[in-house]
Amino acid sequence: MRLYVLRHGQSEVNSKNIFGGWIDVHLTEKGLQQAKNSAILIKEYCKSQGLELPKVGYTSRLIRTEETINVILKEFSKEPEFHIVSGALPTQRASDGDIFPVYQSWRLNERHYGSWQGQGKHKMLGEYGEEKYMYIRRDYFGKPPKADLNREMVQDFDQGDTGYEFKEPNRHVKYLEEEINHDELPNGESLCDVVQRLNPLLQDMILPSLRDTGDCLIVGHGSTVRSLLKILEGISDSEIKEVNIPNAIPSVIELDDNFKFVRKFYLDPENAKVNAELVRQEGLKG
Numbered sequence: 001m002r003l004y005v006l007r008h009g010q011s012e013v014n015s016k017n018i019f020g021g022w023i024d025v026h027l028t029e030k031g032l033q034q035a036k037n038s039a040i041l042i043k044e045y046c047k048s049q050g051l052e053l054p055k056v057g058y059t060s061r062l063i064r065t066e067e068t069i070n071v072i073l074k075e076f077s078k079e080p081e082f083h084i085v086s087g088a089l090p091t092q093r094a095s096d097g098d099i100f101p102v103y104q105s106w107r108l109n110e111r112h113y114g115s116w117q118g119q120g121k122h123k124m125l126g127e128y129g130e131e132k133y134m135y136i137r138r139d140y141f142g143k144p145p146k147a148d149l150n151r152e153m154v155q156d157f158d159q160g161d162t163g164y165e166f167k168e169p170n171r172h173v174k175y176l177e178e179e180i181n182h183d184e185l186p187n188g189e190s191l192c193d194v195v196q197r198l199n200p201l202l203q204d205m206i207l208p209s210l211r212d213t214g215d216c217l218i219v220g221h222g223s224t225v226r227s228l229l230k231i232l233e234g235i236s237d238s239e240i241k242e243v244n245i246p247n248a249i250p251s252v253i254e255l256d257d258n259f260k261f262v263r264k265f266y267l268d269p270e271n272a273k274v275n276a277e278l279v280r281q282e283g284l285k286g
């Protein structure tokens with residue numbers, strides 16, 4: 001059984017070196033192109049191995065993952081059929097004809113970056129110093145300061161230093177369909193928190209459905225891809241600090257019939273290595 005896993009293409013805030021988290025921003029032109037390349041990589045890999053393309057998709061509830069999967073499915077000549085995952089997990093369907101079901105969950109959203117959302121990475125490095133900055137970004141338990149959601153819910157014209165000071169003005173309506181208590185939604189998370197909120201989706205929906213639907217395609221974010229790898233590969237709390245995820249380079253995770261990890265590899269390992277290092281250095285250089 002296989003999961004094709006990737007981070008979304010470059011977003012507007014990635015291109016400006018700004019912490020994104022739950023801010024709902026679009027892909028850049030480069031991000032759209034990266035998404036297209038990732039579709040080509042998956043198609044070529046499947047063809048070379050005599051495999052069928054993945055049959056079901058998962059994204060977060062943030063537009064950058066939806067835009068990424070839209071580009072990929074266009075390249076697969078498939079039509080997305082989006083379903084928001086609400087309180088009760090729906091029964092998934094596999095792709096049938098041109099239709100490709102995509103399940104969208106807040107559990108796959110990027111780590112909530114608290115009060116760092118909308119702030120420049122260089123600026124936060126300057127304010128916190130390198131050790132604390134890297135602790136918050138990469139330690140398994142490192143948490144940013146909490147966001148003041150009352151303030152963030154209010155849209156006004158003072159957009160602060162970066163233009164992204166007002167971050168989630170639609171949050172109170174956006175997640176209504178999930179049928180979850182709003183207190184459950186985060187306002188500043190560590191990677192450990194992300195693992196805990198992602199794991200139910202993985203264990204109760206994504207993995208059990210692999211047997212019925214066939215291979216799946218997951219488009220997540222830096223932190224949700226790190227969390228998936230941590231859970232499936234059994235990466236330790238200290239080793240996960242060194243894992244950085246490049247934009248839109250698919251990896252294949254193979255599992256045995258008992259969902260035990262077999263192996264993981266990138267479809268473009270050289271580019272993945274170079275771009276993962278650039279992600280690690282964000283804020284530190286340039």
Ligand SMILES: O=C(O)[C@H](O)COP(=O)(O)O
Nearest residue numbers: 018019020021110137222
């Ligand atoms: O939320 C963000 O800004 C990024 O997608 C992840 O940022 P990081 O690589 O600095 O954790």
